[in-house]
Amino acid sequence: MKADEIDLLVDLxxxxxxxxPETFKALSTSLSSKEIIQYFPPILAQxxxxxxxxxxxxxxxxxxxxxxxxLYLPVMLNNVDSNIxxxxxxxxxxxxxxxxxxxxGDIREFAVEHNLSKINTSSRQKAIYSLIASFSKLPRExxxxxxxxxxxxxxxxxxxxxxxxxxxxxxxxxxxxxxxx
Amino acid sequence: MAKKVSIINMKGGVGKSTLAINLAWQFAGLRKWxxxxxxxxxxxxxNASQYLIGVRKYQTIIAKNIPTIWEIFExxxxxxxxxxxxxxxxxxxxxxxxxxxxxxxxxxxxxxxELAYSLRNPGQKESxxxxxIVKIExxxxxxxxxxxxxxxxxxxxxxxxxxxxLVPVKPEFLSTIGLxxxxxxxxxxxxxxxxxxxxxxxxxxxxxxxxxIPEEVxxxxxxxxxxxxxxWYVFKAEVSFSRSYPKGAREGKPIFSTTYARSYQxxxxxxxxxxxxxxxDL
Numbered sequence: 001m002k003a004d005e006i007d008l009l010v011d012l013x014x015x016x017x018x019x020x021p022e023t024f025k026a027l028s029t030s031l032s033s034k035e036i037i038q039y040f041p042p043i044l045a046q047x048x049x050x051x052x053x054x055x056x057x058x059x060x061x062x063x064x065x066x067x068x069x070x071l072y073l074p075v076m077l078n079n080v081d082s083n084i085x086x087x088x089x090x091x092x093x094x095x096x097x098x099x100x101x102x103x104x105g106d107i108r109e110f111a112v113e114h115n116l117s118k119i120n121t122s123s124r125q126k127a128i129y130s131l132i133a134s135f136s137k138l139p140r141e142x143x144x145x146x147x148x149x150x151x152x153x154x155x156x157x158x159x160x161x162x163x164x165x166x167x168x169x170x171x172x173x174x175x176x177x178x179x180x181x
Numbered sequence: 182m183a184k185k186v187s188i189i190n191m192k193g194g195v196g197k198s199t200l201a202i203n204l205a206w207q208f209a210g211l212r213k214w215x216x217x218x219x220x221x222x223x224x225x226x227x228n229a230s231q232y233l234i235g236v237r238k239y240q241t242i243i244a245k246n247i248p249t250i251w252e253i254f255e256x257x258x259x260x261x262x263x264x265x266x267x268x269x270x271x272x273x274x275x276x277x278x279x280x281x282x283x284x285x286x287x288x289x290x291x292x293x294x295e296l297a298y299s300l301r302n303p304g305q306k307e308s309x310x311x312x313x314i315v316k317i318e319x320x321x322x323x324x325x326x327x328x329x330x331x332x333x334x335x336x337x338x339x340x341x342x343x344x345x346x347l348v349p350v351k352p353e354f355l356s357t358i359g360l361x362x363x364x365x366x367x368x369x370x371x372x373x374x375x376x377x378x379x380x381x382x383x384x385x386x387x388x389x390x391x392x393x394i395p396e397e398v399x400x401x402x403x404x405x406x407x408x409x410x411x412x413w414y415v416f417k418a419e420v421s422f423s424r425s426y427p428k429g430a431r432e433g434k435p436i437f438s439t440t441y442a443r444s445y446q447x448x449x450x451x452x453x454x455x456x457x458x459x460x461x462d463l
Contacts, residue, residue, distance in 0.1 A: 105279070120282045159431075162236040166243065167294065 036078045043075070076129065080136050084143060088132055091147055095128045100150050107131055110153055114146060183219070183321040184461045185314065186383060187339040188347045191366065192359030193330035195351045196388040198228035199426050201327040205233075205287050206435030207454040208323055208463070215285040216322040216463070219275070221310070222250060222292035223339055224329040225300075230291040232430045233278050242291055248274045250292045253313055254299040254306050254338075271316040288321075296335070303334035311341040323463060330359075332366055340370045345383035345461050349420075350404055352387050352397040357404050360385065364411070383460050384414035386453060389422045414460065418453035421446055 016024060030036060073092050077085045094100045101107045104124040111119045116134040119127045135143055188201045201220060208216040222229040230239060242249065248269060256269040280286040299306060318324060328339045340346075346367065350360055367380065385408060391397055408415045423446040429436055437447045457463075 122282055163231060166236070166239065 030075065030078060033078060036075065039075065039078065073132070076132070077136060081140075084136065084140060087143065087147065088135060091135070091150065092128065092132055094150075095131070101131075101153060106153070110150065114149065183318040183324045184345065184463055185318070185324040185326070185343045186345045186347050186461060187223075187326040187328050187343040188349065189326075189328040189330075189336070189339060189363060190348050190350065190356075190359045191330055191332065191362040192351075192356045195330075195349045195356050195359065196420070196426070197330070197349055198224070198232060198327050199430060200347075200349050200386070200388060200420065201229055201325045202232045203426075203429075203435050203450060204454060204457065205323075205325055206437070207451065208458070209279070209281065209285045209287045210435065211437070211451075212283075214458070214463075215281070215283050217284070217286050217288075217320060219288045219290070219317075219321045219324045220278075221290045221314075221324065221326040221342075223296075223310075223326050223335050224292055225294055225296040226329070227292040227294070227296075229327040230289060230293075232433065233287070233289050234276070234291065235433050238276075239291070242276065243293070247276065247291075249296075250274070250290050250310075251295045251299065253290070253310055254296065254334075256309060257305070269313065271313050274313070275317065300333050300335065307334050307337040308341055310338040314342050332362075336366060337370060337375075340367070340380055341375055341378055343380060345381050347383045347457070348385045349388040350385050351389045352400040352404070354396070354400060357400050360404060361407070364413070382413055383457070384416050386416040386457075387419040390419040391422045416453060416456050416460075418449065418456045420453055421449045 031040070073089060077088060080088065091100075095107075101110055104122070104127055107124065107127040108119045111117065111131060111134065117130065119130045121127050121130065135146060138146060188197045188204075190197060205218045205220050208214045209218045220229055220233060234242075241247070252269055253274060274290050275288045276291055278287040278289050314324065324342075326339045326343060329335050346363075348360060348363060350356055364382075367382070370378075371380065385404065387401060387404075390401075405415055407413075423436070425436055425446055429438070436450050
């Protein structure tokens with residue numbers, strides 16, 4: 001056994017300890033699917049270009065992480081219909097580049113308000129994965145509605161005009177004695 | 182059991198809502214405390230609700246008829262649509278603002294303009310809030326009541342619900358006069374039908390303080406002098422004037438999350454929060 005191979009084995013043992021046997025087993029099942037074959041070589045090639053990525057990560061941590069996550073997305077969606085995969089990849093880019101749901105709080109709130117799996121992580125990147133994972137389980141029509149909801153979702157203006165609309169609106173509950181309540 | 186604190190001053194514009202919301206965020210959002218906090222918006226102007234949840238969520242509350250503080254005060258109202266008094270589910274008025282992974286959270290009992298109507302017919306309403314809070318207080322470490330700046334049934338309701346009163350005072354002449362008005366209001370409460378209810382003055386905090394303006398220095402000296410005479414506690418830590426507070430309110434952020442807040446401002450607020458926590462044994 002060569003020194004490099006021993007290093008790799010040690011790294012794998014560390015990773016085994018970190019992720020646990022179940023994750024390794026699940027990954028081996030994913031890697032054995034036919035569809036992964038078309039995605040995996042370009043991912044490996046891209047990673048090889050980025051090597052040694054750990055040094056780059058020290059310099060530009062955020063940028064490298066985004067690159068990495070873009071690479072892993074196809075693996076995550078390898079069992080998803082190709083059309084939906086395309087839609088989700090587009091959404092993923094919008095999320096990563098903060099064009100939609102720009103904060104972790106926004107992602108969490110969106111998930112709660114739309115009855116998706118609750119997101120408890122304190123990492124925005126992990127929250128994005130959780131959201132994409134929830135979306136990937138939705139039927140196509142519901143997914144399209146949900147993505148439209150993401151695009152128009154914002155915390156709402158907190159400006160005077162919006163509050164004026166509420167305050168000057170005519171939907172005030174009447175004084176008691178009314179049958180409204 | 183939660184510590185229940187009314188933030189009150191008979192003078193408007195002294196920063197009650199901003200103080201209440203920033204305290205809530207300090208205790209729920211900083212790892213040092215990790216508290217479960219409930220904010221009760223007891224002001225018909227609903228500034229605390231505006232600050233905490235923004236337009237979209239507030240519209241949801243209105244559109245879905247989610248109960249607010251108004252429903253608490255009007256729950257015993259008989260109206261043509263209601264055959265009898267229907268008890269309000271205490272859980273239904275709690276609107277979650279934020280929940281952190283460690284379990285700390287901020288909930289809100291929002292207010293609405295119609296609360297002003299409740300003031301027109303105040304009969305027998307003053308104890309309704311306290312009765313409801315008793316049923317839910319075990320869920321929280323701290324309950325902050327953001328009060329309206331006028332003496333009314335809402336003030337009595339706040340006193341009956343609270344263990345402590347926190348009085349923000351803006352160090353300027355007219356604002357300081359709100360202080361004796363408030364203490365008189367507390368005295369009248371203690372001498373009235375609810376004399377057995379224990380209510381303590383947690384203290385007076387100088388809010389919007391700048392340290393160097395002569396009028397402020399004079400006002401602070403006067404307040405400290407009166408406080409010493411009557412035995413009122415004045416917080417050593419002061420909440421300084423900062424443009425980050427109104428900007429934070431616009432963006433729905435606490436002082437420690439605003440990108441433009443100088444750490445000096447955030448640290449001063451934190452010092453006050455520490456002293457406040459000690460005072461009420463939080």
